[in-house]
Amino acid sequence: MDQGTRQPERGVDVNAAFAGEKAAQIAAVEDKAARSREWLDGQLASGAVGKLGGGWYEYLTGWDRGERFRVELDAAGQIAAIVNQHGLDVDTTGRVALYASSPAWHGLGQIIPGGTTDVDKVLAMSGLDFTVTTVPAMYEWLGELRRHDGRFTTVREDTGEALGSVGKKYVPIQNADGFGFLQELVGETDVVWESAGALRGGRRVFVSIRLPQTVTVDADGINDEIVPYVAIFNDHTGGGGFTCVVTPWRPVCANTERFAVRDAHTSWTVRHTRGATAAIREARRTLGLSVRYFEQFTAEENALARTDIAVADFHAVLGALWPLEEDATDKVKANHAERTEQLDAMFRAEAGRLGRTAYAAERTITDFLDHRTRVVPRNLTEDLARAQRALEGGYDDEKSSAHRRLMLLTTR
Incomplete structure (x- = not known):
């Protein structure tokens, strides 16, 4: 379970790799040595695991990077259980959805x-x-039940449970x-x-x-x-x-x-x-x-994988994505330097597996945009804000720009 040193096997199916890693994690719960505080401290020290607080931790490497788990301690302060969350619904009979x-x-x-x-x-x-339906949103004011015009509540028709709040143009798309x-x-x-x-x-x-x-x-x-x-x-x-x-x-x-x-x-x-x-x-x-799409996708990714690049080439792509103005403030310059340093470290790690190629550079930039970019939430937590941005394709332009620039390097 030392995820900090594991490398994905060639041609591996991510689903099979993830399932195998989860099986190892679950098996480790039965091993008193593996669930010792020394094991957890070692995982934290190696950077394989990060602490979130309240007994919650997050895997930072491996196939399930980003997954959270809960650690339960016994009276002696040793790990009694590692609870990996599946997050699926469970009905009253205990059947998982x-x-x-x-x-x-x-x-x-x-x-x-x-x-x-x-x-x-x-x-x-x-x-x-x-199925899901919408009903008028109601609220209580001075003991009187009032209707909130223009707002509706989405409701499960089998249980009557409220799911969310929507506007008048919302039409449920059924499962x-x-x-x-x-x-x-x-x-x-x-x-x-x-x-x-x-x-x-x-x-x-x-x-x-x-x-x-x-x-x-x-x-x-x-x-x-x-x-x-x-x-x-x-x-x-x-x-x-x-x-x-x-x-x-x-x-x-x-x-x-x-x-x-x-x-x-x-x-x-x-x-x-x-x-x-x-x-x-x-x-x-x-x-x-379409078949044509997958043929083109394969050809382009192969071209990137077979194109060796210098660190200077990687920095040129980063400079195009995140240009630094000459009159930038010291804070902006510091943030720029910190981002470049982080991307350099990520690129070195990817290059260790994929070679110092344009393909490794693309994987690095995509990984950074999806998981490392700081998201300033409005009324959401940072994780939810990041997830919402990912769902809405918030970084698609940056990823496409990086792909185009890296593809130019394949024709030198």
């Missing part, structure tokens, strides 16, 4: 080996067989619509469903399928294999839209749901309005779901 075509790392949910094409069965097994959307998107009626589940009381749900294409970057070198999935994430709170991503992750828990968005190759989002899911043509164009 998850369907999957193969077992997940946590061993929970309803599994149909190899998957099924039966939408109704997947809806029932995943806990997504509910079943996600299945129909994916079927039409890929042009197949008999789609084999990979996973589906509900999070946070049904406020957010996901559905995924696996595409037949497999992308291999630099087969004779680093041999990075990307198995693409198409996943739908539907938000019923009013705080997010109906999002579709092409990603290497198969969502089976709250963490892999977050990773699927984090590592998405492309994404498309539409707001909950009338006729939203009819925009299939625009989604197909944006997501590039």
Whole structure:
């Protein structure tokens, strides 16, 4: 479990690697030596784990980087349990709201080996067989119940639980619509469903399928294999839209749901309005779901992987992304220097696995934008603000600019 020294194996499937790492973490709970304070202190000292407070910690390296876990201590101050959170909904019978075509790392949910094409069965097994409606928002004032004009509450029609607050133009996109959307998107009626589940009381749900294409970057070198999935994430709170991503992750828990968005190759989002899911043509164009797209994607990533670059080249790309004005304040200059130093360290780490290539540079910049960029929240916590920005494609322009500039280096 020394994640600080682990390196991903060549051609590894991220889902299998993540599941293996989770299994090792769970097995470590049974090992008194592994769950000693010395082990935890060692993980903290090596930078593999970060402390969040209140018994919560976060993995900073490895395939589940960004995942949080809780440490429970016994009376002697030793670690009694390491609780890895799956974040899925659980009904009154204890059944977890998850369907999957193969077992997940946590061993929970309803599994149909190899998957099924039966939408109704997947809806029932995943806990997504509910619909959402909107009701007028009400409030109490001086003992009188009043209606808040223009504001509505999204409500689960099976339980009556309130999910969020929305405006008058909001039209719920139902869970079943996600299945129909994916079927039409890929042009197949008999789609084999990979996973589906509900999070946070049904406020957010996901559905995924696996595409037949497999992308291999630099087969004779680093041999990075990307198995693409198409996943739908539907938000019923009013705080997010109906999002579709092409990603290497198969969502089976709250963490892999977050990773699927984090590592998405492309994404498309539409707001909950009338006729939203009819925009299939625009989604197909944006997501590039075609053989030609994957051929081009593979060719470009291969070109980056085979292009050695100097640190000066890397700094030139950084300078274009984050230019420093001559009259910048000392604070701005200090922040600029700190960012460059952090990116340099990340690039050295990536280069250790991928070589000092344009591909390693692109991975570094993407990782920094998704996970390290400071987000100034308005009324959200920093983590939620970052997640919202990732869902809304807040860094797409920077990533595209970096990709274009790095591709120019391949033609020198």
